Amino acid sequence: MHGGPMTDIETFRTETRSWLEAHCPPSMRTPMAESEAVWGGRNAHFPSPDSKFWLEAMASKGWTAPMWPKAYGGGGLDGEQNRVLQEELARIKARPALMSFGIWMFGPVILEFGTEEQKQAYLPDMVHGRSWWCQGYSEPGAGSDLAGLQTKAISDGDHYIVEGQKIWTSYAHYADMMLCLVRTDPRVPKHEGISVLLFDMKTPGIDVRPIKLISGLSPFCETFLNGVRVPKTQMLGPKNKGWDVAKRILQYERTNISASGFGGGAGLDLVEAAKESFGLDNGTLANKDLRSRITKQRMYERAFHLTMRRAQEEAKAGSEVSHYASVLKIAAAKLNQDKTELLVETLGMDGLGWAGDAYRPEALKATRDWLRAKGNSIEGGTSEVNLNIVAKRVLGLHDHQ
Secondary structure (H helix, E strand, O other): OOOOOOOHHHHHHHHHHHHHHHHOOHHHHOOOOHHHOOOOOOOOOOOOHHHHHHHHHHHHHOOOOOOOOHHHOOOOOOHHHHHHHHHHHHHOOOOOOOOOHHHHHHHHHHHHHOOHHHHHHHHHHHHOOOOOEEEEOOEOOEOOOHHHOOOEEEEEOOEEEEEEEEEOOOOOOOOOEEEEEEEOOOOOOOOOOEEEEEEEOOOOOEEEEEEOOOOOOOOEEEEEEEEEEEEHHHEOOOOOEHHHHHHHHHHHHHHHHHHHOOOOOOOOOHHHHHHHHHOEEOOEEOOHHHHHHHHHHHHHHHHHHHHHHHHHHHHHOOOOOOOHHHHHHHHHHHHHHHHHHHHHHHHHHHHHOOOOOOOOHHHHHHHHHHHHHHHHHOOOOOHHHHHHHHHHHHOOOOOOO
């Protein structure tokens, strides 16, 4: 029995599968620890030669940003082709070639709001992992109320002079570039006097200090901006209309945080850990209460991933990133917090370790992941703020007077 000629998408799948088999090294088809992630940047760190080769290969195809236009280094794929690419990457369990806030959040808004010069200047570097970006949003007095920011940009000829402070700036101590919200007009209502500036982190006047978290990690920083001179050509979007840009970035951020499940990297499998701790009774987990809660957790995860897939399919069909991102962010935070809590409980005494040879590395990671997960309902917009957005923008409820 002979089939007919292959369709264009079947041909694309065959060619993609062949290319991935030839270019994805075996070591890049194994679970990735957080320390082995490739973030790129001017001072890029590659944990192995294979990880460098994998990034260069994927970037050469534009597949680190597969749906961006080829003119800016992207892959130029349509939605159906990208779905095939992601399926083929998942089939061989390929590691992400590049972790990038630029690709997840800032590139899409530069594509939407940027000038042609800005697109050419910034997007190809993102695709190839030549730049590491950070986000200058939250301030000590403007966290949940982001529009209350006070960092100011004062006009000075062809430049702005930026004065202020940002906090919880993820990986600012490693970043090459910052997308920063500034106040350019303090006389108008707070949402109307905000602009967006893009600047190099090597610009004089920038002081970055890491903040150690309860988990022992320091991915967040406080960033002081003292007399930072930024060319006016590096303003993204119209002056005083930066709130529109900021909202779009938040939507992309929440969607990507949700899709990634807050990262976490390679670690213990919840079901396998439970079997190891409690054993089996006639082929099922002996601890009935834990068995029930793990089952509910896995059902929740399955429902969440199906919802994410539906959102992605809608986006491929042309729907814009919307306030639906807030729904996903709330659900993803709860999902990860419940999962890490269950895992630590399942480990028993092994889940109480902080450091030392008495505990296996996977158990120590589980404890720190559990502590780190406490921030999931804060970062990327608190769950309370996102619930308000859902109430007003999705459900159409009115403010209580």
